[in-house]
Each structure stands twice: as structure tokens, then as C-alpha cells.
Amino acid sequence: MSEQSLAIRRISDLANPTRFLALAGRVLPWLSAVTAILFAVGLYLSFSTEGDYQQGETVRIMYIHVPSAWLSMMCYTVMAISALGTLVWRHPLADVSAKAAAPIGAVFTFLALVTGSLWGKPMWGTWWVWDARLTSVFVLFLMYLGLIALNRAFEDPGKAARVSAILILVGFVNIPIIKFSVEWWNTLHQPASVMRMDGPAIDAEFLRPLLVMAAAFTLLFFTLHTAAMRNEIWDRRMMAMRRQAARLAGKGEA
DSSP: OOHHHHHHHHHHHHTSHHHHHHHHHHHHHHHHHHHHHHHHHHHHHHHHSOOBTTTBGGGGGHHHHHHHHHHHHHHHHHHHHHHHHHHTSOOTTHHHHHHHHHHHHHHHHHHHHHHHHHHHHHHHSSSOOOOHHHHHHHHHHHHHHHHHHHHHHOSOHHHHHHHHHHHHHHHTTHHHHHHHHHHHSOOSSOOOSSSOTTOOOSOHHHHHHHHHHHHHHHHHHHHHHHHHHHHHHHHHHHHHHHHHHHHHHHHHHO
């Protein structure tokens, strides 16, 4: 068997919900442990650095706000990939992934909005402005809420998955708008200071804890996402068993 066919077989094996449940059971304890360690290191570094000469102690909000903002977009990107898996490849776990990611993405986006307001008040003199970056992130939060409500509105998971997948892909246009809004329009929000072609514009003293916290938040997402997918699979199996029991009870009465 060639390496390519072996890789395809391994991917197809992961598409089996039973195999995914077994893998999740082995991976989750390790993911949780590494996430906790990274958060401990990141928080220590965040509070051991000196305050910024302009922003003072409020600069520490950055260590929560920036990773939350990154994860709000990454989570939706994961959902968009899952939507393609639902519509194009018919992957059995694709819609499970998208549904499980929506509440997590909503929390990260809400956290980014709240911490951004807390950070913006002392820096800008206002809690909120309707500029391109803030407005597009707020739209992303509403999109998450809409997708969560849509998934709960359908009793048939298959139908909900197809409708949600289409809306997710349509809404993905908002992700590049969020990313490049500070470059396309004149906004109060500062431009990118970490992911730049000419290198980070932030001092290394602040960059190190920021990157550690970003890694911790990323692993937190994968931990929560894996656990949520596992719960969703069990919920669907329980629902299927209840439906089967109801059908058998109906036949018995007949």
C-alpha cells in the first residue's frame, strides 16, 4: 500500500464517529494539561512585565484581547472548512465540527468585544465607535448567534447542517473584511503589529507573553472544540436511540 493511500485511509478512519470518540478520549487529557501549563506560563509572563510607557497597566488587556480576536476569526475559518466538508466532501463529522465550534466562536468574539471596549476607553476616550474593525467584529458576533439559533431551530441535524453550511460560506466574506479593515478604511483601531511583512512592531518584552497567551488560547479552542464534538456525537446517538425506541413502541401498540 502506497503512502498516499495509507494517508487517505487514516483520514477516512477519523471520519468514523466511533474512532473519533476513541481518539478524543485519548487526546483530551493531554490537550487540557498542555493548555493549563501554557496559561500558567502566559499569565506569569503577562504580569511580570513592566507597564507600557504610554498605556500603563492597561496594556495587559492586550494579552486577553488580541488572542480572543484572533480566535474569533480562526474559529469561523474552521467552521467554513467544515462547511465545505459538509457540502462538497460529505464528511460525516463536518457538520458536527461546525455546530460545535459556533458557541465557542461566539464566546471568543464576545470576549474580544468586551476587552476591546475596556482597552479603548482609556486609549480612545470612548467605549465604542462604529468604525470598520469594531463594526465588522460585532457583525461576526451576530453571525455566530444566528448560526446557533439556526442549528437549534431544526430537529433534523442533516437539514440544519446543509442550511448552516451555506450561510457559513456566505458569511465568510466578513473575515477578510475584519482582517484588512484597518488598511482599507480610516479607523481608530491600530493596524497589525504582530503579523507584518517587515516583522513585528511590538517590543519583545510584550511579544513573548502575547505569543504564549495566543498559543494557550489556541489550544483552549481545540480542547473545547474536541470536547464539544464528542458531546454532540453522543447527543445525536441518544436522539437516534430515542427515535428508534419511539418507533418500536408505536409498532408495538399497533
